Amino acid sequence: METILQVDQLTGGYSPKRPVLHELNFHLKAGEMVGLIGLNGAGKSTTIKHILGLMHPHQGEIKVAGVTLNESPQQYRSAFAYVPETPVLFDELTVEEHLRLSAMAYQVPEKDYESGAARLLEQYQMVPKRKAFASHLSKGMKQKVMIMSALLASPSLYIIDEPFLGLDPLGIRSLLEQLVEVKRGGAAILMSSHILSTVEAYCDRFIVMHQGRIAAQGDLDAIRAAAGLEAGSGSLEDAFYQLVTGGEH
Numbered sequence: 230m231e232t233i234l235q236v237d238q239l240t241g242g243y244s245p246k247r248p249v250l251h252e253l254n255f256h257l258k259a260g261e262m263v264g265l266i267g268l269n270g271a272g273k274s275t276t277i278k279h280i281l282g283l284m285h286p287h288q289g290e291i292k293v294a295g296v297t298l299n300e301s302p303q304q305y306r307s308a309f310a311y312v313p314e315t316p317v318l319f320d321e322l323t324v325e326e327h328l329r330l331s332a333m334a335y336q337v338p339e340k341d342y343e344s345g346a347a348r349l350l351e352q353y354q355m356v357p358k359r360k361a362f363a364s365h366l367s368k369g370m371k372q373k374v375m376i377m378s379a380l381l382a383s384p385s386l387y388i389i390d391e392p393f394l395g396l397d398p399l400g401i402r403s404l405l406e407q408l409v410e411v412k413r414g415g416a417a418i419l420m421s422s423h424i425l426s427t428v429e430a431y432c433d434r435f436i437v438m439h440q441g442r443i444a445a446q447g448d449l450d451a452i453r454a455a456a457g458l459e460a461g462s463g464s465l466e467d468a469f470y471q472l473v474t475g476g477e478h
C-alpha cells in the first residue's frame with residue numbers, strides 16, 4: 230500500500246535549544262487508521278503541528294503524499310484535512326457556507342458537493358442548522374461542522390485530534406462509521422485520543438508517545454511486547470499503563 234505520511238527522524242519543538250520531540254520515525258499507509266496516544270504533554274499536539282506545517286522540524290523530514298512542504302506546499306496541504314480538538318470556525322459564516330468553503334478549497338466538483346453536503350448534514354443531524362451562523366452553534370455542533378468539512382474534502386490523509394469529547398453519542402457513532410468507510414476507500418487516518426478503548430477498537434496500529442519520544446508502535450501485540458506483556462493478553466490501556474509508568478504505582 231502507498232505511504233501517505235512519512236515522518237523521518239523528526240526532532241522539533243518551540244525553541245531550537247529545547248526540543249520537545251526527539252527523533253520520531255513513523256509512517257501511515259493508505260487504508261489504515263493509526264492511534265496516536267500519550268499522557269498530557271507527551272508531544273502529540275506538537276507532532277501534529279509539525280505535520281500540519283505550522284512548526285518546522287529542527288531536524289528530520291515529513292512527507293505527505295510523497296512531498297515535503299517545501300517541495301510542493303500546494304500538493305502537501307491539499308493532501309490532508311485536519312480536525313482540531315477545539316473547533317475553529319468563522320462566526321459570520323453559516324454551516325452550509327463552511328461546507329462550501331471547504332469544497333472550494335479542496336476543489337470538490339459541484340455535484341459531489343451537493344450530494345456530499347446533503348448526506349453529511351443528514352448523518353450529523355445538522356439539517357435544521359444548515360443556515361445557522363457558526364457563532365450560534367453549540368460546541369459539539371461546531372465540531373460536527375469541522376468533521377463534515379473534512380469528510381467533504383475527501384483527502385488522502387485525515388489528522389484528527391481528540392474528536393470524541395464534544396460529540397454526543399450519535400455524533401461519535403457517525404464519525405466512527407465514516408472513518409471506517411473512508412479508510413476502506415483508501416484514506417489514511419492519524420487520530421490522537423485519550424479514549425483508549427475506542428482507539429483500541431478502531432485503530433489498526435498505535436503510536437505510544439512518552440516524553441517526546443516514541444515508546445512503542447505497531448499493532449496491539451507489538452505494543453504489548455514493548456510493555457512486557459504476552460501476546461494476546463491485556464488491553465491497550467494495560468500495555469499503555471506499563472509503558473508510561475514502567476509498572477510503578
Ligand SMILES: Nc1ncnc2c1ncn2[C@@H]1O[C@H](COP(=O)(O)OP(=O)(O)OP(=O)(O)O)[C@@H](O)[C@H]1O
Pocket residue numbers: 243249267268269270271272273274275276
Ligand atoms: N506553545 C508552546 N510553547 C512552549 N512549549 C509548549 C507549547 N505547547 C506545548 N508545549 C510543551 O511541549 C510539550 C508537549 O506538549 P503537547 O501539547 O505536544 O502534548 P500533548 O501530548 O498534545 O498533550 P495533551 O494530551 O495534554 O494535549 C509539553 O512539555 C508542553 O509543555
